[in-house]
Amino acid sequence: MRQTLLALAAIATMAVGTAHAQSGSYVIDPSHTFVTFEIGHMGTSTNRGRFDKKEGTVQLDTAAKTGKVDLTIDATSLSTGTAAFNKHLQSADFFNVEQFPTIKFSADKFVFTGDKVSEVVGSLTLLGKTNPVTLKASNFNCYQNQMIKREVCGGDFDTTIQRSQWGMTWGANYGFPDAVHLIVQVEAVKQ
Known part of the structure; x- marks a missing residue:
């Protein structure tokens, strides 16, 4: 009986x-x-890294099916788990964090499937160049966070970009691919 009540409470919370x-x-x-981010390594394995510092805002109107996002990423916070690899990726060969310490993603078009965000269409500014990017949602939800007593919305989004569009071409002659898979896991708290 207790398990049934807990299950019903969980379903009610999700529905709300x-x-x-x-x-x-x-x-x-x-x-x-x-x-x-993920990029193939010589056709053998996948190199991965992430940015540990980021901030931003989201405007969301599910009734009107509109949205807006501004995300700023601190490129100097790049982390792969290996100090030497971090240093090389932060160099002018790749992210050139000394000259371009921030990466920005801005979007003003949200695509909905039913009441769920399915795509976010915007632009990515990296290495001083801005190009269009569409993030596809593989998960989206809003819920009432019981710990902070506020609504939280978010999901998992991803896309694949061609790094050469931003002038990041180092290693192409060694066999490093142009395609980079970007994954954005995001949760935002209603103000």
Whole structure:
């Protein structure tokens, strides 16, 4: 009986959370938001890294099916788990963090499937160049966070970019691919 009540409470909470979001301003929660990248390594394995510092805001109106996002990533916070690899990626060969310490993603078009965000269409500014990017949602939800007593919306988004569009071409002659898979796991807290 107790398990049945707990299951019903969980279902009710999820139902309220999904239907709850209407319109509002949200601040990205850096402890639940991660921007990671993956690139093939010589056709053998996959190199991965992430940016540990990021901040931003989201405007979301599920009734009007509109949204806006501004995300700033601290490129100097790049982390692969290996200090020497971090240093090389931060160099002018790749992210050139000395000259370009921030990466920005801005979007003003949200695509909805039903009441769920399915795509975010915007632009990525990297190495001083801005190009269009569409992030596809593999997960999206809004819920009432019981610990902070506020609504939280977020999901998992991803895309594959061609790094050469931003002038990042180092290693292409060694066999490093142009395609980079970007994954953005984000949660934002309603203000």
